[in-house]
Amino acid sequence: MKRSPTAAPTRRRFLAVAGGVALAPLFVRSARATPATMAAAIREVVGEAPVREGKVTLELPPLVENGNAVPMTVTVESPMTAAEHVKRIHVFNEKNPQPYIATFHLGPRAGKAKISTRVRLADSQKVVAIAELSDGSFWSASADMIVTLAACVEETP
Amino acid sequence: MTQALVNVPAKAKRGEAIEIKTLISHPMETGYRHDTNGQPIPRDIIHTFVARYNGEEVFRADLHPAIAANPFITFFTVATESGVIELTWTQDHRDPVTQTANITVE
């Protein structure tokens, strides 16, 4: 009998709760960032300057299989010339123990304002990328991720 | 043993923005975990990554514990002249790790 991943099981029934409950805190919860601490961390970087939405593209998968390594790409629209370029890209999160993820220092020699890395996300949350341009302006993009919890993981720390 | 996997194009056209991909083995221990005896595991991360092109810094990243284990970082730089691209990862408790790659610019 043919089966596809979405078809009903053939001989065995997957009754009751097909799945279950998995509790897997990635970090100790006593020290956690919050949307407020993230906002404060952003304020430390940008000062009183306004942060406008735009120019920045933040790519993160909307549904994350494992929060231990989430691929992230940030691209900023900029000619990347001596007169007009991206100086820094700051990335923040709201629910890890710390609001900081990374700061990338670029300049006209980058040629292209695009970076990739992999981040840890302790929980479903928002990530914010802020670009600091050579004219002193700040631009941002944000993304909301759902981090799923795996079944059948190891007991070890 | 720390292993680093670096991908720099061997050849590039002058003025072209080339992509450099880097991967290094490192636990990126957050400092927020405990061992099986309940003892805190001290933070042990790569906190800084720097790329130099013929000695001049062209890219830098300040990293926090939220960067995944075995950090993967990619970035661009303009191929200006033939020479050496030197990548350095600086970590909490041990010596920095440096790897170099040659590039020919035509």
Add this chain to the structure above:
Amino acid sequence: MTSVVICFLISTSFAAEIPQDERRSGTAFMTRETQAMQEDDRANPGMLAVLDGEALWKDAPPGAKACAGCHGEAATSMKGVAARYPTFDEARGRPIDLEQRINLCRTEHQHAPAFTWETRELNAITAYVANQSRGMPITAGTDERSRPFVEAGRALFNKRQGQLDLSCAQCHDDNWGKRLAGSVIPQAHPTGYPEYRLEWQSTGSLQRRLRSCVFGVRAEPLGYGAPEQVDLELYLMWRARGMPLETPAVRP
């Protein structure tokens, strides 16, 4: 990292194997992002273990030859080897897995201490050897002498065990493609070991994965290198026969 998994499965009959043409590697059940991580050798963190293994291949233990000293270039001498493992060992009269073969080489030919299971060294050298067979079809367990051990592994795969009273087959033969908590249940083809698991944040062996599966159903995990565990590895590789080896795979 603590984890608690509670699941309820009710079975009404015995399992049957997945038809050959419906078999799919775990890669097919992952998100596009995780697949991309595996596909690009410049981005696949499992390649760090392969690189580490290459250094070990060339590194001679004190007073002995390096692996390369006898086997030369792994790209030729090790090509296809991992696809045959676990394989029947004449001297022991039973199958041994690739890690056991590497350790026998160390103790018998290099007169060096065996690598401890699940260490960086053993996983790295195994990943390096297995990587030489990437893309080649799995042939383990297809010979006559392996047959009784394949059958022993099959029996274990179908045996209900643990506090949850579940067999491997109830999830991986009968309910693959469905979700268990946030994860899609794969078909359990061990095509990419040693593999990089995002869960582990490192490269690990099939035996490590089997032990955590057994823990998942709240049964007593078998010891590393236990004959029953090798039988189970052999059955799983035979069950995946013909599928291409992917080492180092990336899995969530």
